[in-house]
Amino acid sequence: MTPSETTFTPVRYSPDVAPPEPDFDRNLQQVIDIVEDFEKGSVEGEGEHRAVRFAHAKAYGLVRGTFEILDGVPPEYAQGIYAGPGKHDALVRYSNGLSHLGADRMLGNVVGMATKVFGVDSTTTLPDESASHTMDFNMINGPIFFCNTAAHYTFLAKLFIDLPQYRLAGRRGSHQMFHDWVTGYGTLPASQWAWDELGAMLRLGERARWQNLLLSSFFSMGAVRHGDYIAKLRIRPTNESAAGVQARDLDPKSGDEVFRPALVSELARAEHEFDFQVQLCASLETMPVDDLTVEWEEHESPFVTVARLRFARQDIGGESNLAAADALSFTPWRCPPEHVPIGSIQTVRKEVYRRSSLLRHELNGQPRTEPASAADVLPDPA
Secondary structure, eight states, X not given: OOOSSOSSOOOBOOTTSSOOOTTHHHXXXXXXXXXXXXXXXXXXXXXXXXXXXXXXXXXXXXXXXXXXXXXXXXXXXXXXGGSXXXXXXXXXXXXXXXXXXXXXXXXXXXXXXXXXXXXXXXXXXXXXXXXXXXXXXXXXXXXXXXXXXXXXXXXXXXXXXXXXXXXXXXXXXXXXXXXXXXXXXXXXXXGGOOHHHHHHHHHHHHHOOSBOGGGOXXXXXXXXXXXXXXXXXXXXXXXXXXXXXXSOBOOGGGOSOOXXXXXXXXXXXXXXXXXXXXXXXXXXXXXXXXXXXXXOOTTTSOOEEEEEEEEOSOOOOSHHHHHHHHHOOOOTTSSOGGGOBOSHHHHHXXXXXXXXXXXXXXXXXXXXXXXXXXXXXXXXXX
């Protein structure tokens, strides 16, 4: 939907739209400790003698693309970098959502799409990247997230790491996981049990599909500033692009790898195009910014296309492509001030992602530098 004007009054952004969480700094440090302990242990624990990401550890491929901001976008949506038309190079890293490597059927079908846009006419909000002109979007194939506070994330981070072990234990493991999730490993009083978060996790798993990654829609989950307003983001294939995908449904029982072969095959065969969309907040009551378990309903505020992401035909097979994907760093805080993430969990991500990336690159002996262009990472597919 691309209306010439909104049929509602969007909520205006202000710095105090999401009040600070009590004991945030203490809880944040606990999350950082959990993440860093995992990454140090992953060098041997994941069997590849290298540290992996705490989240989205397994890459399915790195894709070169173009990100074109459209002309004629309605004023409420033409905010910040979307205020005028322009074309940018982009890189997209597809990945599994979990902290582990291994067979796709064991990791599940919650997957991610991290997009890096180059040549942004603004500097990033990250204090150690004052010269960077890239902007990142970290998205998954579901509109909600399973955590709302840094306090709950202190135990959900550990559960996230342990998910494959729960799955291996079958029904008994599922029961134990539900108990640990809701009660915070038995530490939470009943009045604080994480029922909403558990429900969000179950709904996220139900909505995810075993399908070609080029058919999935991906969401920002959390809210971001959108210039004068507040928004969530979505990337979805255009109808024409989706209709042309040949390898569509995937069978996780058919082999250890199902996502990457289908992605490699489809990109070598055809071009693909996606709508990059913005959904403005119409009400803080029904579209809360600090409750990520609540989906923003489209009948209150539609997604409006502000840009198009396009992939040319290209070969992403080979280990060099995966190595390039793993060397990159993605964070939603690599953005101009007009587009900063909003809320407790989004703020947790700022420091956790930064510290995680620093440690991972150090453990792997990799230089950690933000590329100046897509060509510094992958050749032009043309």
